[in-house]
Amino acid sequence: MKMPSISGKLFTVSLISFWYASNIGVLLLNKYLLSNYGFKYPIFLTLCHMMACSMLSYIAISWMKVVPLQTVRSKVQFVKISSLGLIFCLSVVGGNISLRYLPVSFNQAIGATTPFFTAVFAYLMTLKREGWLTYMALVPVVTGVMIASGVCPLSYLMSFISCIMILIWRVFLVIKSLSDLGFGDSLGSW
16 A cells, blocks of 8 residues: 655645635635625525635636546436535525524534434434444534533524524435445445
């Protein structure tokens, strides 16, 4: 097994750092626009987000050659990709709607429970259990979210429901991605 070079590791760390920084930046900008600035169009904000992601992905794939361009091979594959895109889009719209009234910290706390609910829903949908270590690793996450969310006021029921819907969409996005892309029988196999 060949070990990755230092430049390969640096490239990976740079990509992950850029991904984190851009996500935090977009989240804070969306919160500012929706809450402080009074922007009233979360769906338009999602459209801008999706268009920017599409253009940047095209630049990275076609011009910078970060990964090879892949074509859609069948109608079935197109339907799978489209359904994943729709679920992701609904997740972003819901997130933008909830950011209007809920603190970013609460929104992120709810999002942090995605792995826990993914494990629960995956079991309910497939009736296949993960190893006990997988479930035990989720306990600190859920405990932290319970502690963090205990101090956040839930003054806007619609935003709270929107935040929960995002969580459900994310869970189904993960489960559907794993089943469509054929990643083993276990959530831990990827």
